[in-house]
Amino acid sequence: MLFAVSGVTTDPWIPPLVACAVSFFTSMGGISGAFLLLPFQMSVLGYTHPSVSATNQVYNIVAIPSGIYRYCKEGRMVWPLAWAVVLGTLPGVLIGALVRVTGLRDPHSFKLFAAAVLLYIAGKMVRDLSVSRHAAQPGPANAPEGTSTATVTRGSPATVTVTGCTLQRIAYTYQGETYTLPVAGVFLLCFIVGIIGGIYGIGGGAIIAPFLVTFFKLPVYTIAGAALMGTFVTSVAGVAFYTAIAPFYPHLSVAPDWFLGLLFGLGGMAGMYLGARCQKFVPAGVIKWMLVIIMAGTALKYILEFFA
Template identity: 65%
Template sequence: MYFPAAGIEVNPLVPPLVALVISFVTSMGGVSGAFLLLPFQMSVLGYVNPSVSSTNQLYNIVAIPSGVWRFVREGRMVWPLTWVVVLGTLPGVLIGAVVRVTWLPDPGSFKAFAAFVLLYVGGRMAWDLWKRKAPAKPAPTAQDPKAKADCQGPKGAGLVHVTAFTLSRLAYEFQGESYCVKTTGIFGLSFLVGIVGGIYGIGGGAIIAPFFVAFYGLPVHTVAGAALMGTFVTSVAGVAFYQAIAPFYPNLSVAPDYTLGVLFGLGGMCGMYLGARCQKHVPAKLIKGMLAVLIVLLALRYLKEALF
């Protein structure tokens, strides 16, 4: 089957099957899998037009809702965290889209950028695994009784119970533990991540989820839903923006390949639902270890292709 916007020909069964496998594994950590689909499209399918970024975001739009619904159903969505991520990431994604088509339309330059993004993601996962060899540190809550009481509150019916949400801090309980983060810090991080995610076409979830776990000490079982939901909303804006600016770049393929994106998304939809459902039963360390190795190898390959 020929995909005109992508300029490639591929069996229509390949995209959904590949997306299903990738999203099943990555969704357990709150990542849509788009950061691995993009290398597959570029290196295996030969899809190197700027529209590969918007096609990747279209995949997110179709695939993510099933995973988010599963997290919501199980009571593991931290909604205040989700909306802070969305508000911070959204303007960054739009800036990133402009950067992509204006300064990184060349495949070589984009591969160099992609290599550094992948190196970061793989490095963060490897660092998080190395740190967790030591005894787990307490959550980033204050140790004095007054601050501890400030973070705690009555438990709700779900697994996650928000105890405080202001412009300065967000606090919630999960499985008997209390967690506190600075709202402004989450917002600023989300904005920077949005720019990188908008350029790369991943929405930012693959970058921000490791930050939440490694730097803020938040449990991956609560971060996953927020990261996926944030990625979904920003991907909607990203696809709309790429489509809107496409007429201003008549010599470039900027708008997404809708057929290819939907095929990827349908496979991702099934994979994310299964991944969200199986997350509690699969060791996170094993998944992160395999992903870290794969990501670093892909990054080194891209860096070699870009430089040599």
């Protein structure tokens, strides 16, 4: 089957099947899976136009709501954190989208950029895994923001309770332990990450998940929903932006391939719902190591292709 906008020729069942498998695992870590679908589209399907970024974001729009619904239903959505992520990444994503169209049109250079992003995320996850045993220990009463301040209570409910939300900090409890984080720090980090995400075509919120776990010592079970919400909102803005500027680049494929993105999204919808439902039964370390291996392998492949 030929997809006219992207020029991709593939069987219509392949995009939803790949998206379902990818999103099932990545959604457990608060990542939509778009960062893995992009190299699949570029390397396997041969889709290297700038519009691949917008198509990736169409996938996010269709797929993510099912995962968000599941996290909300289970009481594991930290809404103040979700909106902080959205407000921080949104302007950055728009800047990144403009850079993608005006400064990174060459797919050869874009692959090297994608490899750098993937390696950086993988490195952050490895660091988080190396300190996870220490982060799990209860901190002192005057622990810095982003660290735990209470001992986990055996039998505590696996739901989130927001205990404080101001312009300075957000605080919530999960399984008897309290976590705090500075709003300004989250906003600045999300803005920077949003620029990278806008260039890479993953909405911005996707990359923020490992940063929240590493920098602010937050449990992956509580940030997944917020990160997905950030990815969803910023992806809507990203698709709107790419569509709006497409007429200014008539000789360049900028607008998304809606049908291809929809097929990816339908598969991702099923995968994210199942992933969000199963997340609490899977050790966080297993999820992170799996993502590290996939991201590092993809990045190394891109680096070898760049210097070949």
